[in-house]
Amino acid sequence: MAVVGGRTQWEIGGQCPEETRLVRAPAGVRGFDPADMTIRVGAGTPVEELDAALAEAGQRANLPVSPGATVGGVLAVGRDDLHALGRGRLRDALLEVVYVGDDGRLVTAGGPTVKNVSGFDLCRLLAGSLGTLGLLGEVILRTWPRPAAQQWLAGPCDPVELRRSMYWPSSILWDGEITWVHLEGHESDVKSEAELARSLGCEPTDGPPPLPAYRVPTGALEAGQPTGSYLVQIGTGMAYVSEPRPIPGPGPAVVTLHQRLKSEFDPRGRLNPGRDPLAA
């Protein structure tokens, strides 16, 4: 059995066999008090719908807003967008999740408040698990204020020097020659930081470059001979490459922990068969 969202990242981590029964998670905003800065939504809710509901209150969630994608889908795949440097990791957006376990029971992990250490932190484990430990049904997310101003700049400057000079850029990308930087916040701060970026050789631009197809840890970039193009997401450990390349494998103890988690949470292999978080 597998949950299907918007199929925008359906191939990541392997294919489900054809006979897999596909189900959809419930959709829709279930509860939103803007003053709490948390929102409860069905996992099948399109991310664009979530974003529109939050935008009305001047808020946003730290989830990549891609057309057609669902909240549950982007959480299960767990890929950060380009702003992880400044906005934090996608996995940290998840406060509570209600999921369907391998035995069909509903399980709640985490809690509805912005701060919570009651028991083990299963939310972090489930974000990025490709639905292999449980099928995400409903989630509570932390929300943030939408910034008043934002600006992309790009130019042939040193990304490390840029990062050293700027206070809190939300993104720095580097393709080996050009550096892109995204600024967001109060208008006067974005303006002054943009001035700083210009003094280092960057000029305003419309947005980030297109992403090469494959995501790899930055370690993989340093190891192999570069072939094709690449884009490093500075400060996050992530890079994108146009040609697939070998990724240094996890150690045996890490592989064993993955196997043991799978056999504890889904001993019969019912949930999202064919998918492997280590291959994502």
Add this chain to the structure above:
Amino acid sequence: MKFRKADPLMRDLRRVLPSDRVRVAPLERSIMGRDASIFEGGRAGPVCFPISTEEVQGCVDAARRHGRAVVPRGAGTGLAGGAVPLEEPVVVVATKMNRLLSVDADQRVAWVQPGMINLDLSRALAPYGLHYAPDPSSQQVCSLGGNVGTNAGGPHCLALGVTSAHVLAAEVVLMSGESVVLGDADGWTPGLDLRGAYVGSEGMLGITTAIAVRLTRNPPAVETLLLAFDSVDAAAQTVSAVIADGIVPAAIEMMDKNIIWAVENFVGAGFPTDAAAVVIVEVDGLPGGVAAEADRVAELAVERGGSVRRATDDEERALIWKGRKSAFGAIAQIKPNYYLHDTVVPRTRLAEVMNQVYEIVDEHDLQVMNVFHAGDGNLHPLLLYDAREPGIMERVHAAGSAIIEASLAVGGVLSGEHGIGIEKRDFMPLMFSEADLDAQARLRRAFDPEEMANPGKVLPTGASCAEVNALGKVPEGVWG
């Protein structure tokens, strides 16, 4: 039980560690039988002070060979009994592994040993213009390994998140004796977020031997405001109004009348002793946003009848924070003992739950002081008492239970930053169903199938569907 040199467990431990780092003297075992919580009745076995990952592995191997549990311990400042050893386990203390291993200022990452004191790290980072963001009130004495164990918070975790958001990787010795790195110091590695599952696991998945922490740049501008109010309601409503206005300050701390008085008497921080409550708001970042947000916070406070004082320099800011962080010490002037609670409620329900806390405390004829992380709804009622008074503990526990129930009733949670440990273990079924607890037990078993690491904590007995291992049983009389 007395441990003799000829004891087979002792013999094996002394093959791993020199004899001065395996201690069995009654005094030392007694000290290690407690943490900063009120729980008594813990019993430590041999107390080990390893200085390397290999020595930690050796301690775990020896314990496993003799069917003994292992309890990892940092500085022992935990408030939930998480480090209290049950049934004479091997206690593995991190205090001699307290070095800063490396700093990469450009990558904003440092490797530290688990026994390093939280504040020592930020002090060591000062020359780089960086700091480690989570700042528990105990930061002068608590260890980073302990912080990882409890997923510790602190006043400045409102905008930047608690420990988990600042740990990139952890080197961990599993109960199999293997050493493994969970996560990646660069920031990302493919696979499940084992790092995230490990942080906050209260020593029940393994023993931390090194931590890669994310470093935060010191903000170029800071504004600290001290807001004073005639009523707790007005203070709590101002906190909610700030959040609702779309401002996420670096910190929002609240203190009520009794604690203001105690602190003022103790450190002279310049807090207004005629106020019913004060709220400390700190905004930081780039100058434009900081100025705008500080002005807006002041406006929201004045609209609710508050008065506003802005720190004019770093010295005044430091004094305000000294007042906040000395709160626990100041209490000794009033009563010899206190029980510090830790629940979280939705931020829109703060005023309501605060009022309930006062009612509950009245009903049980106790005194309370409130000093807490209001911005994230994290309540810290301090129940004051004199342990020599007969029957007092029953009232303290009854009031504590009522506070927990009141918090959960409005959609709150059991703990915001102290953890579950022994303290709230038996409250877990109030928040979680049998299926929820079973899921947590599955995580435990995946890491530690024999339930050998810190048994008897977090999960109530019977949470696990699997056969309960003898190591996991909790002796009678743990509750002191």
